[in-house]
Amino acid sequence: MLEIKNLHVSVGGKEILKGVNLTMKSGEVHAIMGPNGAGKSTLSYAICGKDGYEITEGTVTYNGKDLLDMEPDQRAGEGLFLGFQYPVEIPGVSNMNFLRSALNSQRRYRGGKDMPAVEFLKLVRAKAKELDMDAEMLKRPVNVGFSGGEKKRNEMVQMAVLNPSLAVLDETDSGLDIDALKVVSDGINRLRSPENSILMITHYQRLLDYVVPDFVHIMADGKIVRTGDKTLAIDLEEKGYVGLGITENAA
Amino acid sequence: MVATKEAQQTVEEVSGEYKYGFVTEIETEKAPKGLNEDVIRFISAKKKEPEWLLAWRLKAYAKWLTMEEPTWAMVDYPKIDFQDIYYYAAPKSAEDGPKSLEDVDPELLRTYEKLGISLKEQEVLSGVAVDIVFDSVSVATTFRKKLKEAGIIFCSISEAAHDYPEMMKKYLGSVVPVADNYYSALNSAVFTDGTFVYIPKGVRCPMELSTYFRINEANTGQFERTIIIADEGSYVSYLEGCTAPQRDENQLHAAVVELVTHDDAEIKYSTVQNWYPGDKDGKGGIYNFVTKRGACRGKNSKISWTQVETGSAITWKYPSCLLIGDNSVGEFYSVAITNNYQQADTGTKMIHIGKNTSSTIISKGISAGKSQATYRGLVKVLPGAENARNFTQCDSLLIGDLCGAHTVPYIEIKNPTAQVEHEATTSKISDEQLFYCLQRGLEVEDAVALIVNGFCKDVMQNLPMEFAVEAQKLLGISLEGSVG
Amino acid sequence: MVKILHLHNPEIGKHFEGIRSSLTGADQAWLGAVREEAMTRFTNTGIPGPKVEEWKYTNLGFLANENFAVGTKADQTSEIKAFYDAAYLADIAGPVVVFVNGHIYPALSSYPDEEGVEFSVFSENTSAFRDTLESSDQASSLNDLNRAMVTDGYRLDIAAGVQVRQPIQIIHIVTSATDMKLIPVRSQVTASKGAKARIIETFIGAENERYWGHMISETTLHDAADISLIQFQLQGKQAIHMTELHTTVAEKANFSHMSLQLGAEISRTELINSFTGEYAHIDLRGAYLGRVKQSHDIYTRINHDQPNCQSNQLYRGVLDEGGKSAFQGKVVVARDAQKTNADQSNKNLLLSRKAEANAKPELLIYADDVKCSHGATVGEMDANQLFYLRSRGLDEVAAKGLLVEAFVAEVFDDMDDEILRDAFKAKAAGWLSREERA
Numbered sequence A: 001m002l003e004i005k006n007l008h009v010s011v012g013g014k015e016i017l018k019g020v021n022l023t024m025k026s027g028e029v030h031a032i033m034g035p036n037g038a039g040k041s042t043l044s045y046a047i048c049g050k051d052g053y054e055i056t057e058g059t060v061t062y063n064g065k066d067l068l069d070m071e072p073d074q075r076a077g078e079g080l081f082l083g084f085q086y087p088v089e090i091p092g093v094s095n096m097n098f099l100r101s102a103l104n105s106q107r108r109y110r111g112g113k114d115m116p117a118v119e120f121l122k123l124v125r126a127k128a129k130e131l132d133m134d135a136e137m138l139k140r141p142v143n144v145g146f147s148g149g150e151k152k153r154n155e156m157v158q159m160a161v162l163n164p165s166l167a168v169l170d171e172t173d174s175g176l177d178i179d180a181l182k183v184v185s186d187g188i189n190r191l192r193s194p195e196n197s198i199l200m201i202t203h204y205q206r207l208l209d210y211v212v213p214d215f216v217h218i219m220a221d222g223k224i225v226r227t228g229d230k231t232l233a234i235d236l237e238e239k240g241y242v243g244l245g246i247t248e249n250a251a
Numbered sequence B: 001m002v003a004t005k006e007a008q009q010t011v012e013e014v015s016g017e018y019k020y021g022f023v024t025e026i027e028t029e030k031a032p033k034g035l036n037e038d039v040i041r042f043i044s045a046k047k048k049e050p051e052w053l054l055a056w057r058l059k060a061y062a063k064w065l066t067m068e069e070p071t072w073a074m075v076d077y078p079k080i081d082f083q084d085i086y087y088y089a090a091p092k093s094a095e096d097g098p099k100s101l102e103d104v105d106p107e108l109l110r111t112y113e114k115l116g117i118s119l120k121e122q123e124v125l126s127g128v129a130v131d132i133v134f135d136s137v138s139v140a141t142t143f144r145k146k147l148k149e150a151g152i153i154f155c156s157i158s159e160a161a162h163d164y165p166e167m168m169k170k171y172l173g174s175v176v177p178v179a180d181n182y183y184s185a186l187n188s189a190v191f192t193d194g195t196f197v198y199i200p201k202g203v204r205c206p207m208e209l210s211t212y213f214r215i216n217e218a219n220t221g222q223f224e225r226t227i228i229i230a231d232e233g234s235y236v237s238y239l240e241g242c243t244a245p246q247r248d249e250n251q252l253h254a255a256v257v258e259l260v261t262h263d264d265a266e267i268k269y270s271t272v273q274n275w276y277p278g279d280k281d282g283k284g285g286i287y288n289f290v291t292k293r294g295a296c297r298g299k300n301s302k303i304s305w306t307q308v309e310t311g312s313a314i315t316w317k318y319p320s321c322l323l324i325g326d327n328s329v330g331e332f333y334s335v336a337i338t339n340n341y342q343q344a345d346t347g348t349k350m351i352h353i354g355k356n357t358s359s360t361i362i363s364k365g366i367s368a369g370k371s372q373a374t375y376r377g378l379v380k381v382l383p384g385a386e387n388a389r390n391f392t393q394c395d396s397l398l399i400g401d402l403c404g405a406h407t408v409p410y411i412e413i414k415n416p417t418a419q420v421e422h423e424a425t426t427s428k429i430s431d432e433q434l435f436y437c438l439q440r441g442l443e444v445e446d447a448v449a450l451i452v453n454g455f456c457k458d459v460m461q462n463l464p465m466e467f468a469v470e471a472q473k474l475l476g477i478s479l480e481g482s483v484g
Numbered sequence C: 001m002v003k004i005l006h007l008h009n010p011e012i013g014k015h016f017e018g019i020r021s022s023l024t025g026a027d028q029a030w031l032g033a034v035r036e037e038a039m040t041r042f043t044n045t046g047i048p049g050p051k052v053e054e055w056k057y058t059n060l061g062f063l064a065n066e067n068f069a070v071g072t073k074a075d076q077t078s079e080i081k082a083f084y085d086a087a088y089l090a091d092i093a094g095p096v097v098v099f100v101n102g103h104i105y106p107a108l109s110s111y112p113d114e115e116g117v118e119f120s121v122f123s124e125n126t127s128a129f130r131d132t133l134e135s136s137d138q139a140s141s142l143n144d145l146n147r148a149m150v151t152d153g154y155r156l157d158i159a160a161g162v163q164v165r166q167p168i169q170i171i172h173i174v175t176s177a178t179d180m181k182l183i184p185v186r187s188q189v190t191a192s193k194g195a196k197a198r199i200i201e202t203f204i205g206a207e208n209e210r211y212w213g214h215m216i217s218e219t220t221l222h223d224a225a226d227i228s229l230i231q232f233q234l235q236g237k238q239a240i241h242m243t244e245l246h247t248t249v250a251e252k253a254n255f256s257h258m259s260l261q262l263g264a265e266i267s268r269t270e271l272i273n274s275f276t277g278e279y280a281h282i283d284l285r286g287a288y289l290g291r292v293k294q295s296h297d298i299y300t301r302i303n304h305d306q307p308n309c310q311s312n313q314l315y316r317g318v319l320d321e322g323g324k325s326a327f328q329g330k331v332v333v334a335r336d337a338q339k340t341n342a343d344q345s346n347k348n349l350l351l352s353r354k355a356e357a358n359a360k361p362e363l364l365i366y367a368d369d370v371k372c373s374h375g376a377t378v379g380e381m382d383a384n385q386l387f388y389l390r391s392r393g394l395d396e397v398a399a400k401g402l403l404v405e406a407f408v409a410e411v412f413d414d415m416d417d418e419i420l421r422d423a424f425k426a427k428a429a430g431w432l433s434r435e436e437r438a
Helices: A040-048 A072-077 A095-109 A117-130 A135-139 A148-162 A178-191 A206-210 A230-243 B002-018 B021-025 B037-046 B051-065 B106-114 B119-126 B144-149 B157-163 B165-171 B182-190 B431-439 B444-455 B465-478 C010-022 C029-045 C078-087 C126-134 C141-149 C383-391 C396-412 C418-433
Strands: A002-011 A014-024 A029-033 A053-062 A080-083 A090-094 A166-170 A197-201 A215-220 A223-228 B129-134 B137-141 B153-156 B193-199 B209-214 B224-230 B235-243 B250-253 B256-261 B266-274 B285-296 B302-309 B314-317 B320-323 B329-338 B343-352 B358-368 B372-381 B389-399 B404-413 B419-428 C096-100 C117-121 C152-158 C168-174 C181-191 C196-205 C211-221 C226-234 C240-249 C254-261 C266-275 C281-290 C295-304 C310-319 C324-333 C341-350 C356-365 C371-379
Touching: A002 A040, A014 A040, A014 A053, A014 A223, A029 A040, A029 A230, A040 A053, A040 A072, A040 A080, A040 A166, A040 A197, A072 A080, A072 A095, A072 B431, A080 A148, A080 B431, A090 A095, A090 B431, A090 B444, A095 A117, A095 A135, A095 A148, A095 B444, A117 A135, A117 A148, A148 A178, A166 A178, A178 A197, A178 A206, A215 A230, A223 A230, B037 B051, B037 B182, B051 B165, B051 B182, B144 B153, B153 B157, B157 B165, B157 B193, B157 B224, B165 B224, B182 B256, B182 B285, B193 B235, B224 B235, B224 B266, B235 B465, B256 B266, B256 B302, B266 B285, B266 B465, B285 B302, B285 B329, B302 B314, B302 B343, B302 B465, B320 B329, B320 B358, B329 B343, B329 B372, B329 B465, B343 B358, B358 B372, B358 B404, B358 B444, B372 B389, B372 B419, B389 B404, B389 B444, B389 C356, B404 B419, B404 C371, B419 C356, B431 B444, B444 B465, C010 C029, C010 C141, C029 C126, C029 C141, C078 C168, C078 C196, C078 C226, C126 C152, C126 C181, C141 C181, C141 C211, C141 C240, C152 C196, C168 C181, C168 C211, C181 C196, C181 C226, C196 C211, C211 C226, C211 C254, C226 C240, C226 C266, C226 C418, C240 C254, C240 C281, C254 C266, C254 C295, C254 C418, C266 C281, C281 C295, C281 C324, C281 C396, C281 C418, C295 C310, C310 C324, C310 C356, C310 C396, C324 C341, C324 C371, C341 C356, C341 C396, C356 C371, C383 C396, C396 C418
Parallel strands: A029 A197, A029 A215, A080 A166, A166 A197, B129 B209, B193 B224, B209 B235, B224 B256, B235 B266, B250 B285, B256 B285, B266 B302, B285 B314, B285 B320, B302 B329, B314 B343, B320 B343, B329 B358, B343 B372, B358 B389, B372 B404, B389 B419, C096 C168, C152 C181, C168 C196, C181 C211, C196 C226, C211 C240, C226 C254, C240 C266, C254 C281, C266 C295, C281 C310, C295 C324, C310 C341, C324 C356, C341 C371
Antiparallel strands: A002 A014, A002 A053, A215 A223, B129 B137, B153 B193, B404 C356, B419 C371, C117 C152
16 A cells, blocks of 8 residues: 655755645556646656655655655565656666566565576566567667657566556656557556556546546646546546646646 | 897896706795896796797897886876886796696685686586686696697697797797887796697687686786787687786786787687776785787788776776788777776777778776776778778766776878778766666666676677676676765 | 987077067066066977877977078068958958068058957057966967067957957968068957957968968956857968967856868967856867878867866868878866766868878766767768769769868858858868869
């Protein structure tokens, strides 16, 4: 269970999150929507522990453990996965090697042993196939020379292999054509289970046609201002933020 | 030149008197500290060298005395007292020379095992023939018999002086002249051992040849000399690994390596240099002042240098290629990592002389801690080198804000048909890359090692398999404590 | 084996003794002392030889044996007017200052006359140069030679916030005459906070005359100042041309230098730049074209001593029969100069068998959060491009001309001033169409 209480976050001295409260139980899928600059990405970075995101107030706990005390890799070990809006390129490091290092680090963090090479290979190939990724892509350096769609697909393959208990997906659907969007939503739906929870940050309602959330939150000016079920998203699509009484720059 | 002549005369006058007497007087396994003609005679006598070689050494010594230590490299170290160094040290059991592995002092073998290069293991598992230089004397040479069947000569340089004097006379100093630089002159005077390889016409050497250098004795300079000749149409891959135990003092290592390829021949020379770099406060460590040069004398011949430099307090090293034969090819692939107080000034020279010659330079420098890494390179195309091609890529990566990374390339082109390209970049590991790896669960040091390995990939993939794994681990070890 | 680093020519000292009483400002004690001291230093140090790393590609060995007499004032001649007409960019209205043989030439000069712009000439006001001459911060031996012999020069001070309306043109002319001339001149430009100006400097001289033009420039940019210096080097083909520019650039200031090297047998352009404040920008660019015994040497240094600064360098060289060039670019990023952004590009085109191009692009970096890169290439014309053009009907000369033009055009293509851009193009094209062979 993820519990965020009264979270205030500053970036470069400027307060972006101004008291976010959010509780997610296992197996739940939540969507956060909101206008530009509402603080959606900041929330995802703060949960995962990126440098430069200063927590000035509030708590974030996951399964009872204080996440804010942990390094990003420890949080990953606890089961957190961040789907990046702009996945990073790492020249010279093959996808395969990267994934194996990541998976084994997480296993070791949880007190387990490295996955045998053969088993790992099988796992990755299977996941790549499920998500329709060419096996050749696995040998290529992480995200280097990938198109926007390929990068997002790669994020989904990584997520499938690492099998996180909490996935935070930061605008994973942005800039995708309809085919790529289906791949991404397919990836998310495959992860969905009574054990795993998913937090989707998105700009558009269309992803929610493919991945139906249990809760929809609307964020504006660093706070969650409205919470509802999936009909809230449809409402928003029809009426717009202004129609719901939310101004783009609530400040 | 007058001084040289005088010295030469002195040498000739004196040599008669001391020819035998000196050796019997000194029964120790070390030559006395310091450098003078007597020490050179002692070394030569110990090695039972022919007269011509002693004369050659003394001439080199006379030359060395007239030379000055180079100061142009971006390295900074206290002046070396060349009289405070032992120029010869032999392990006790080496007096008679081991005939096979069984003859080797088990203590020595255990030391090697610690280094992870168990001879037996290598013999059995990897099929690598190893010529080990322990301090100054070659203690074991394996697989020699098998190589001999193919007509390949793989022996210590002292043996070569006895057994193949004509070849030695022909090639010794033919690529790196005695007076090429201060340290090559010093090496020519006092070299104690090293490796001699000859691959006959049309022979593709059936295994990777390997030498493991190690400096053991305190205050011992290691001055090995390596000569590799690849005759027409032959091929050899040679691996050189270097390591040294921890000592507080700085030890000097001044080797000379000479490679020659004839028509259609190829030499691939790989080095993993892991000499003791000194401790984290910059105390101790090896001074690695090495001259390595290959001459592509034949047409269609090729020399390829690959180096992974992680050790030594100071590295001063420019493995180079003289591309003389038409269509000859020179390559230089380098990874140089410096951490703590290490300083490395390394690179290459590609001299295009023949027609249609081409060269590739890929250099990856990584600096961490308070270290300084410099790439220094020369690409020169002479007027007769029609259609010469060069591509150079120099990338530097900085880890931490107290280190330095420098790129000093020289490009000198005297033929219009040349196509020469040089690119260089300097950057740090981006925060985004690091966070991406951490988010996926990697620890900081693993993430850095992973990113650095990726950064070096273009070079690492040129290493033979056995070395690649070791080198990859070394990258991680070398950078320990550099982040965080 | 001690290397001989410097060369000596005792005749220069003797010449100095002979003419010192007739040098500009000989009646002023402070200036006499400056000259004396500089000459002593020069005599002790000597002329840098080819073993001096910075002079590796320009051999000044001949200076040890050739003698130069300091240039003297010239009478009005039609030759001077002809050079003036060739150099003066008439389309750019504005002030113009003419020096002939290293002396101000009032007949063709009209000094800048604008509110907030102070302009003075050394021979008319030596004391305006006292500070810079008495400071020996930049005391290279050739700088000292210049200091000892300096005949004339200019000083420009722009007051805070003043944006000089029209570019200021400076023309240096050397006439034909029998005696060998040394032309030691200086300039000093100071732009106060937010000041802005453009200076266009042209060097031109007699074709078949041996002379040695030597100019030292010191430029200071205060916060948010913007100085653009453009230099056309059209010296006679036996000339020796040397310029040494020292520039400091303060916070948010912008310095740009653009040069075109076409003339002289030996040219050497030294650009020594330092950042003294953050968020500043230096842009150095130029083209050098050489043939028949010509040698061009561009030596740049950018000291990134401050964080958050940017420098760009772009140089293109074209070397034909007998031409030789060197580009030596050094970028030094100091320990605390984080967020430095420095790039450097040098490309050379060799058109002939007897052409030579050298490059030494150097990066010395002591800070980790930087983006630095350099690229250098040397090669001949792209055969595919050439064939493509010819298949479209261009003859070989025209096709080559077009490709060379395109090659150097990168240097001045994005220039804001159309007149200047056209001047660059026309001058470069003039060189290209000249049918001169060794």
